[in-house]
Amino acid sequence: MRGTHNCPGCGRDDRVQAVPAAYLAGRDRVTGRERDADGDLRTVTRxxxxxxxxxxxxxxDPPGHGIARLGVLAAFVALGTFVVGVQAGHWFEDDAAGGAAWPEAGPPVPEAAAPPGFAVLGWISAAALLAAVLAAVVTLRRRAAHARRLExxxxxxxxxxxxxxxxxxxxxxxxxxxxxDRAPLTLQRFREKVWERGGYGDLAAVHRAVDPGRGRNTG
Structure with missing residues (x-):
């Protein structure tokens, strides 16, 4: 879509484009095939x-997914250590029958105790679960705060x-x-004006516009 107004900088209109059109033209969804961690092919859209x-x-942009990924990792650690602890440490074994079983003949055979290290797995599982919950809470609060800023x-x-x-x-x-007025604006100055109009102009100083032609921030 070619703009219908002359650029106040160069005085020409042959390479002028409406901002929404230029913005949408630079966004595309690409679908391809790639292998996952198990080596299986899957279809991915980015x-x-x-x-x-x-x-x-x-x-x-909305808040990143870094904390959420850490939360998912912590949840897997909590689940893994819990399962290993249950299987190897006999955490939930019912000893109401009086402890170790006695054979019909011969001396009593005591039940083998779990190695002391397995007791630590319970604490690791609890700590990882707590970390996963905290990560979920922080992620949800950040996204809610971001949505409020964009009202x-x-x-x-x-x-x-x-x-x-x-x-x-x-x-x-x-x-x-x-x-x-129609004075030319740098990408950063245009961002500041637009974001200030929306009530989140202070974020423009944090998320600075980068000049795609020069690969640096514009002021």
Whole structure:
């Protein structure tokens, strides 16, 4: 989609594109076949995003999945140590019958005790389970906080949709927005204006727009 307005920087319109169109053009879903940890082929679909599309995003990315992955790992550790402890340590063995069994003849044969190390598995399992629960709580709270921060997203996208990106200059200008001139804006300055309109402008200083042509932050 070619823009219908001249770029205020170069004065031409042949490489001007509406910001929403430039943003969507840089996002694509790619499906391919790859092998998993067991060596089996599986179909995987991923979203491939260009640097320009990232720089023109109207909202910041949601919190990462790092803590959630650690929580899943901790849950597996808790389950694994619990199963090993039950099988090797006889944690739930019913000794109501009076302990070790006696054979019909000969001296009593005491039941073999579990190695002392298996008692530690119970503590490891409990600690890992606690870590998994804490990771889940932190992940849910972060996502809820992120959703609350984006309550003004509609206002941000209203301004965002009035932007035009010049592929020749690498700048954005606003057109037909009351109180805003048509001066060229860097990707970072455009992000600040849009995110400020949505009420989460302070995040623009943390998630800085990267100029895809220069591979660095823009100011």
């Amino acid at each position: 979203t491939v995003t260009t640097g320009l599309s990232d720089a023109l995003a109207p909202v910041p 003004g997203r509609a206002r941000a996208e209203e301004l965002w949709s009035r932007g035009w990106y010049c592929h020749r200059c690498g700048t954005v200008h606003l057109d037909g927005v009351p109180g805003e």
